[in-house]
Amino acid sequence: MKQSIFIADDHPILIKGLNDLLIEKKMNVIGFASDGQSALNFIFKYKPDIAILDVEMPNLTGIEIAEECKKNNFCTKIILITLHKEIDLYLKAKKLNIYGYLLKEFALEEIETCINSVKNGIPYFSKNVKDYIGFTDENNSILKKLTLAEKRILKLISQHKTSKEIGHILFSSPRTIEKHRSKIITKLNLSQKSGSLYKWVQKNKHLFN
Template identity: 65%
Template structure:
């Protein structure tokens, strides 16, 4: 059966750009949409080989469409494209067994390699995504450098707790918490500016699961 590709994005210029580019390369574009509900209805009815979906669309997001397709056991392989550089969205896509994940700024550049990989049942998560997110999926590599107390303090910092609140929860003095914070900042080689550690914990929230922290 000939490969069929469906494209949905609420930016018409991107849809047109992808459609023209892939058509010129000889791919069979079976339809396009500018909102998630239209896209989902088409995918359910026609089950195209591949669906290229914007994460952030009106009515239904690309993630929500992927969840529904997974629930309904639809065979369409989903590639997500996004403007967002957030670790949480990236990890959510991985958990949903999404086949492709690209940043919009590199979509035209990478889409053909992504499709070629996807049709061989090999997921394609753009290396440029990891560069942009600046994170490691190897939790142990990062967290193993910290003591149990430091890991728990990092978790509480990620929850916007103050030194006083952290001390009360861990039965330690605020001064002890401050010493731990200083050691953590040195280990992470962060700049000595206010909020640097909080910013790091927000970017790396995916690390703070109970098993990784030691609860």
């Protein structure tokens, strides 16, 4: 039996585009909504296998709908589509066990691959999202190479502290902090160019919150 798919977005053109594409691919689209509350009501009533939700909708966001589904232990697998490229939104989606995450500009070209992955119980987080936000799942494992002192230094760099300020906080000389920074650059395999560590930290500061 084909899995049931529901689509919610406040842009009629995108709904039509997704629906036409999925129908062409012989998928089972059972309903639509153009606002978050209607989407949540539909999911509560019909419990579709997959719900494709826009993050930004009137009344309720896709994230808020996902929170409600998780709270009520619904089995509906949620795919979020969004214009936003912020790391915080991406990480929140992962914490909610979202099954798919796509940027709107790539939604039509990626949705079939995403749905097929989700059907098999495999989450699909678009590489395009990771490229835009500069995040890779490998970064968490990279940090395991660092000492506690080196991680503290990275956290302080993420707070825009200079080597002198970091030294004062950690009771070390600026020269010692510079040595630590050099070791961190080597461990992270970064360029020796000035500013490369700072740029890396700003891209990945979610790791130090």
